Amino acid sequence: MTRTPTRRLLAIALATSLASFHTPPSLAQAASSASSSSFTVSDIRVDGLQRIGAGTVFTYLPIERGDQIDSGRIGEAMRALYKTGFFEDIRFDREGDILVVTVTERPAINTLTITGNKDLKTEDLTRNLKEIGIAEGETFDRLALDRVTLELNRAYNNRGKYNVEITPKIARLDRNRVDLTIAIDEGKAARIRHINLLGNETFEEKELRKSWESDETNWLSWYRRDDQYSREKLTGDLERLRNFYLDRGYVDFAETGTQVSISPDKRDMYISLGITEGEVYTISDVKITGDTVLSKEQIDFYQLVRPGQTFSRSLLELTSDSITAALGNVGYAFAEVKPIPELDREKRTVALTLQVIPGPRVTVRRIVFKGNTRTSNEVMRREMRQFEGAWYSQAAIDRSKVRLQRLGFFESGSVQVESEPVAGTNDQVDVVVTVKETTSGSFTFGLGYSQLSGLNTTIQLSQNNFLGTGNQVSVEVQRSSYLQRYSFSFLNPYFTDSGMSLGYNLWWREFDNSDFNTAQYSTTSAAAQTVLGVPITENDSVSLVFGVDRNEIFTFPTASPVSVNRYIDAVGQRTFHAWRAELGWARDTLNDFFTPTRGTKQRLSAEITLPGSTAEYYKINYEFSKYWPINRALVLNTRFQLGYGDSYGSDKVQLICEARGNRPPRPTKQYSDADCGPNASLNDVLIASGLPFFENFYAGGVRSVRGFRDNTLGPVDFSLGSPVRQPIGGALKTVGSLEMFFPSLLDSPAARVSAFLDFGNVFKDIDSFDAGELRASAGVALLWRAPVGPISISYAFPLRSEETDELERLQFTFGGAF
Template identity: 70%
Template sequence: MPSPRRGSGADPNPGSDLMTRTPNRRLLVLALATAMTGPAWAQQTVDPQAAFGITPPEQQAPAAPVARPDSNFTVSDIRVDGLQRIGAGTVFTYLPIERGDSVDSSRIAQAIRALYKTGFFEDVRAGRQGDILVFTVSERPAINKLTVTGNKDIKSEELLKGLGDIGLAEGETFDRLSLDRVTQELTRQYNNRGKYNVEISPTVSKLDRNRVDVTIAIKEGKAAKIRHINLIGNEAFEQEDLTDSWESAESNWLSWYRRDDQYSREKLSGDMEKLNNYYLDRGYVDFSVDSTQVAISPDKRDMFLTMGLTEGEVYKVSSIQVTGDTVLPKESIERMVLVKEGQTFSRALLELTADSITATLGNIGYAFAQVNPIPDIDRDDRTVAINLQVVPGPRVNVRRLVFKGNTRTSDEVMRREMRQFEGAWYSQVAIDRSKVRLQRLGFFEPGSVDVQTQPVPGTSDQVDVVVNVKETTSGSFVFGLGYSQLAGVTTSVQLSQNNFLGSGNRISVEAQRNVYLQRYSFSFLNPYFTDGGLSLGYNLWWREFDNSEFNTAQYSSTSASGQMVLGVPITESDTVSALFGIDRNQISTFRGYTPDSIVDYIDALGARTFHSWRTELAWARDTRNDYLQPTRGTLQRVSLETTLPGSTVQFYKLNYEFSKYWPISRALVLNTRIDLGYGDSYGSDSVRVFCQTNPGQPLPTPSGAVMAAAPADCAPGSTYDRTLVASGLPFFENFYAGGARSVRGFRDNTLGPREAAANSTYLQPLGGSLKTVGSLEMFFPTLFDSPAARISAFVDFGNVYKDVDAFDANELRVSTGVALMWRAPVGPISISYAFPLRQGDNDEVERLQFTFGGAF
């Protein structure tokens, strides 16, 4: 096939045209081409084998010998030999010579440099065949595959993206210079992370059709550890006080978790800034770090840091004034100033003042307000005069709210949580509040809600508020199938979704069946039944089970219930809710196997089926900053549940739940939790007298009515047997403690009062009318890189008591242990291992516990 000519006007390989590629990113070739000052034909060919370890493809032989263009001539045609992947049209685009031009050696040299600058070729030569100008080229190889191995500190996605930005990517033209730059940059990046033993080994493998595979093998090694930090020149403060907040520290017993002994240039730079702030916050205006020396051991494993300091003198504030356009009355702005005349200078108070003024102006629409503190330092008197210059900028209106990343959740669900509205003045408080409300939905990854303000092009008084989120699993699906000799075939299906079809509605459906349990339930909640935030929900369930399988007293029950729930928000953090329901509970007991106190309670009532008209009023306050993994804030809930007159048993239950998250540091979050409950009956106690005519045959009173006095009411010929009284909270409404969601380390529901049946010595858990449960739990949010998992250490305590009079603090059970929580794709999973610190003789210990489902 003849070589392509410019005069023909045809491109033999148009599909490979590379005009869209950037031609000037091959700096090495450009430098070589620029260095050519002699005739173009004197240019020496770069040996591809020496540069890349690759033999260039066979050059296409010209039809006749090609001579050096050693004299001026007029170009009748242009031909390019040696092209494989690159189209001739692309080459002609970059050539500064056209057919009909008169050329000499300088113009030909210019053309060669232009082709080198494209970065497509490793060798370019010029020749002449009659009046035809012939360029013979050797193309650079294309990258067939790019592989990075051994990297842990730098993620592969970020690494490949960075390589692509400099042209080192699959499909791009291979350039050794780019590969060398990558090697140097990676070495620098790892050195900044304290890994001085890193080895970067690039390998280039030749393939057919002028292609190569590039492999970058990384051996990261271990980070050098800081063995000693020495501050020189600090006289006013101890070194321990100065370095207390540093991210860099000498190796200590917590370094395995904090990783603070791993040297990093970025961390050290931040620590120097903290050191500077420490002194400026205490009036040392002239403080300076004179020198920073970092020494490394010969094996590159130990680091020694030395900093020389100059403290200077303490400065006082001589005067402070507010200038500029304050927008609000100047007196209002001046009241926000925390720095007072005569005080020791503090940059922290100065910045806090500026932030307060900026936030105040930002809340009334001045999104770009600035407060510039201008100090006037008098070094003779050791004083500083401060001028706070207020620059409000234009008042800004929000044009649009834009939501990104919500692939399932509809915009409407997110929009109704926003407190910043379109068409309203910009408000930083409203935006911050909107962010917290979105995080508390539980639909997005912790910390993934990011709100940005983007100016509208062409205007100075409008912005768009862009909300970026990353969605997470908001539901769970469980299907179980099993078999055991005791329970037979067990099947269960449970589906719960807190964001059903992206609508924000909550739906849960459950079906479970085995020998001992049948349960079917359905619940639905619409948190925005009205635009004002009124929530409406329904709960329906039917259950038949043997309680003995749930670590409670041995009796069976069949129950059903229908409930309606209504919620009304009264503030941003407070909600009042009401529940109204009807339920039916049929109890079956077995004297000799069921504790006598339960059997006597039912006999005293003379009923085994309980009907209830149930109501509940509750108040809740939620100030947590996140639904899934909060790090600060409080959750409180107080509820009163009661049955209405006309119910089989009239009783009430009070519950109080409190949970507060304390951010100790970036790596530690403390949660304090308490759960209290109390219940009792109201109205008159139920009393029933039993008489008997024959032993073992109890006979109720002739009228069958409840009576207060016993012997005199027995029928003639019968004798008094006993009087039974049903009082207090019904046994089937008792509180229970122990288990993975209560006091870990003890079996579910086994703490508190126990009683043996007549035919057994086993003490069965009864529960109680008073519950006291609490916990101290320390979370380690940075121990795992994944936001879906976290670990904690805890101390749990609690118990249940028969009534208030039976409360004894010495009877509280205590356990300690560790827990792992993981938000799996099918729902949250929690695993804990606990050691009881205080336990009773009859307590049932269960150290390893596992739960699936439910929030954590």
């Protein structure tokens, strides 16, 4: 609920309580029926009670046995009982010297149901209704309900919905209870048909309204909803209009009137705005007074307004905010900079005085964490860049907030940091960090499906915040048509207090490439790795991976590609052992873990198999992703990935020699019959060089170039006697994307809709690169972080393709990572 309805609902509560002080019209009559003259009360009896105990009545009743009462005392007693709000009717009678109080209790609210509301959230409505006593278990007050109904109508009218219908329904139950239902028919918002701006002489209306949230009905209104009238939006637009002129020196700008009219059917709105532009003012002088604390050089750096400039309120505010922020970073948490303008209307000039009031220098007494039911305080504290006992620093607090949000343990945008003054002092504050935790791990036993792998089953226990320690633990068993995998991983991101991380990876895998849109062969592999990470700056880190692995290749003489079989034959064995090392650098400035809207993420890694491995090669991979916030409704993401690999050392060569005369000799430039000896001729040369085929890069599919079947881009090969193309990947990969996200299209932080342009391809080696061979596609995508697992759906139109490419416009995955 917006602030305005909240304040009004609270006002209703106050008005309701004040109304209860008035004596009902029947008071004098009821008092006279009890006694026409004073008498001494020998006893008091209360009739009509159902839920309220007699003791409660006696607590509020200002009459006791033995009291001498008259009509005045009875009136006072009646007002006291009505003031409690418990009763609909009260009557005083006399039986001899016994005072009989007959009451009719107000019913209790058994259930409260709100239906039909979309613009106003149910939890907001329920919370505000409870504040004025309309809640389950509370006493029902019809007057308060009527006023709430009126206020809800006003709240919806402020949102441009003038056809709203609020229908309270009261169902009487036994034991003096009611079921209360507030049925809301919101109707449709009135649409703005015309906006008329009067008095603008210097600027065109189109330029003035460029940043407005309100606009006349247009072809994009179905998405922007800018044609839906709202008083709050219009108020904001008027402030933007004022800022527009003040930022260009029009100090005397003024609004002369606003008129909003509605059509008889309450569906169309017409807005007229009158303004007076005035004259342009320049800055004649700028003075900075007070205890600036900062050096003159620093003040000059932050001072953006200078004599001779056209007056600009935004530059003036930016100057004030910059000085305030600089003071806040050195401990002056309550610093203020007050701009004092002096106008000379004859000369059209403004003299500015910036009064700096630093206030006391503040230290942080304590850092308090709230809302972290699972995550330990220590895990959060180690991300803080503001320390207890240190000078207050706004920059350190802002950085701490970003680091906490990037952990992935809390809901997007839920990390809030506030500074609370310590009572009794003016130089200490407590920093209170409030979070709302989200699921940081999962236990999955279920099914997934993708067009590439078909049906797959997974049993996975993963926890990015294991037992609230911040450690990452994952155990996984996965089976699909092409893959069997068993893995275990562990990572302690704070193995040392300085932020050094240490982790381990163990896995075993059977992988059938024939079902993976790649060459016809399969592998059985296993690996053990140790991972070490070291932070070098606030945003940069380096990592080192060292491990040993074993990879056994199974090929088929008549089904596997010729190049694959020749490589295996040249090496002379099918089992590859490797000692592997990888050095990586990463930089992360994203503002959020799940749905970033700004910042950059980069990673550069170099992997090498050490000398003595069966195949000696290296791979270099660079990934770049940057988010650009265009406006409140658009975020652009630019991504690029470059991968390259090659062998080092001597090539492995296998000569195929046969007895002379069996086959025609086939000498090469490097080898001849002489290399086979005196009685044999050279019939073939098998050379294993370059990046091994099982380490090749692939492209195409949901995670690279959408619109093309997974892994099908790039070089292909054929098996003996078969015309079927088999993708074999390549040693060079270039993939990029431009993707525009629409954050406001879906009202959910877990779902995103985007439009994208993908491009890229894979090449045999660096000499084979040809920009003309790059493929491209464009389309739309839906990414949803569902409770059962992430879901990705895309529909792409290939823009640049060849007849031999394998196209697949609709692609989706369920149960896999984005």
